[in-house]
Amino acid sequence: MEKLVDEDLPETVDAETRVQGSGDHHAELRLWLRMLTCTNLIECEIRSLLRTRFDVTLPRFDLMAQLERAPDGMTLGDLSRRMMVSAGNVTGLVERLVQDGLVERRPAPGDRRSALVSLTDSGRASFETMAAAHADWVADLFAGLDAGDIDALMGLLAKAKASARVAAEGAPHVSTQATLAKKDTADG
Amino acid sequence: MEKLVDEDLPETVDAETRVQGSGDHHAELRLWLRMLTCTNLIECEIRSLLRTRFDVTLPRFDLMAQLERAPDGMTLGDLSRRMMVSAGNVTGLVERLVQDGLVERRPAPGDRRSALVSLTDSGRASFETMAAAHADWVADLFAGLDAGDIDALMGLLAKAKASARVAAEGAPHVSTQATLAKKDTADG
DNA sequence: CCGAATTATTTTAAGTTTAAAATATCTCCA
DNA sequence: TGGAGATATTTTAAACTTAAAATAATTCGG
Numbered sequence: 378m379e380k381l382v383d384e385d386l387p388e389t390v391d392a393e394t395r396v397q398g399s400g401d402h403h404a405e406l407r408l409w410l411r412m413l414t415c416t417n418l419i420e421c422e423i424r425s426l427l428r429t430r431f432d433v434t435l436p437r438f439d440l441m442a443q444l445e446r447a448p449d450g451m452t453l454g455d456l457s458r459r460m461m462v463s464a465g466n467v468t469g470l471v472e473r474l475v476q477d478g479l480v481e482r483r484p485a486p487g488d489r490r491s492a493l494v495s496l497t498d499s500g501r502a503s504f505e506t507m508a509a510a511h512a513d514w515v516a517d518l519f520a521g522l523d524a525g526d527i528d529a530l531m532g533l534l535a536k537a538k539a540s541a542r543v544a545a546e547g548a549p550h551v552s553t554q555a556t557l558a559k560k561d562t563a564d565g
Numbered sequence: 566m567e568k569l570v571d572e573d574l575p576e577t578v579d580a581e582t583r584v585q586g587s588g589d590h591h592a593e594l595r596l597w598l599r600m601l602t603c604t605n606l607i608e609c610e611i612r613s614l615l616r617t618r619f620d621v622t623l624p625r626f627d628l629m630a631q632l633e634r635a636p637d638g639m640t641l642g643d644l645s646r647r648m649m650v651s652a653g654n655v656t657g658l659v660e661r662l663v664q665d666g667l668v669e670r671r672p673a674p675g676d677r678r679s680a681l682v683s684l685t686d687s688g689r690a691s692f693e694t695m696a697a698a699h700a701d702w703v704a705d706l707f708a709g710l711d712a713g714d715i716d717a718l719m720g721l722l723a724k725a726k727a728s729a730r731v732a733a734e735g736a737p738h739v740s741t742q743a744t745l746a747k748k749d750t751a752d753g
Numbered sequence: 754c755c756g757a758a759t760t761a762t763t764t765t766a767a768g769t770t771t772a773a774a775a776t777a778t779c780t781c782c783a
Numbered sequence: 784t785g786g787a788g789a790t791a792t793t794t795t796a797a798a799c800t801t802a803a804a805a806t807a808a809t810t811c812g813g
């Protein structure tokens with residue numbers, strides 16, 4: 378998480394200095410820092426609430442949230458892609474959740490490389506309780522926004538997401554066969 | 566970082582089910598997930614670019630970004646608050662940056678508990694190069710947004726931030742003297 | 754069918770991160 | 784002025800996270 382704050386940046390910029398590759402990027406930079414502080418603020422609060430109320434970490438909650446939507450289980454690779462974290466990360470997370478009895482893994486039928494991961498009954502029950510509280514917290518955190526604000530944000534964030542995807546795909550900094558070949562693994 | 570994706574949630578909700586504390590929070594939840602994926606996407610790209618182009622990690626870059634704006638140095642506590650991370654985290658990060666010769670620490674005049682941290686000349690030079698590239702990357706990532714979009718997002722995110730702060734302050738889950746007493750450490 | 758390339762996962766090493774306890778210092782008021 | 788409480792930082796243990804290398808299994812063209 379990039380932890381900068383979005384205050385105190387100069388407002389005025391000399392239009393003359395807009396030169397290719399070294400120009401006036403203040404607006405975008407300020408936007409990025411504000412997005413970051415906003416997300417951080419909410420995430421910290423949710424993390425803290427999950428810990429104090431349910432003694433669970435945010436990554437574990439997130440993983441369980443993915444599994445809840447896949448009653449028949451998902452592979453570790455699916456989890457890694459959906460959660461946007463490394464495969465090795467998922468391995469460890471699942472391992473700990475299995476030890477806690479919240480998650481189970483079984484070999485994937487038809488592919489001996491893969492394992493299917495799913496919630497146990499205990500894990501599902503536990504998650505449902507937490508998810509309800511989580512939804513309430515998020516609603517509280519956004520209580521200062523009206524329906525119009527939310528709609529507008531949804532639209533603008535979709536646009537920002539699309540923009541970022543294009544930029545990231547368009548100028549891949551490490552060209553691999555995978556990067557060039559597959560365009561279908563991302564989530565939207 | 567909460568790693569959920571913002572797809573596949575039901576669009577339609579029964580208005581009758583809006584009950585206190587267990588109601589219709591889909592819009593807010595969807596907004597939160599979208600904010601998260603959007604931020605994640607951009608952050609991953611920046612992290613990756615920092616690593617491949619400059620062999621630096623995001624937390625180190627963030628810490629140096631804070632220091633650059635404080636030519637006279639900041640305390641570890643300042644860094645912790647501005648970066649929104651724990652104090653212990655900052656201790657380790659500074660330690661490693663000092664070892665790399667990018668940052669220096671000296672005792673704070675007038676308070677023997679504190680240390681002032683600042684960029685070395687080498688650190689400053691290094692950061693300036695990276696910061697210029699970073700600004701370009703962010704501009705590229707947001708290239709699909711026009712000035713109006715950016716303005717609108719800035720306003721809506723400010724509103725969201727304010728809302729979240731009120732909610733987090735208003736219903737503190739762990740009441741400490743500090744929580745109740747000071748309202749001035751956050752960044753705005 | 755063979756083998757090269759791809760895919761799924763684990764392992765490894767290093768770094769990041771947190772919460773909580775421990776230290777050390779400072780403030781301030783009774 | 785003495786000491787209680789607050790503040791600044793470090794330490795600790797555990798968890799999270801990544802990138803890269805290593806394993807293992809699959810796919811697919813020839």
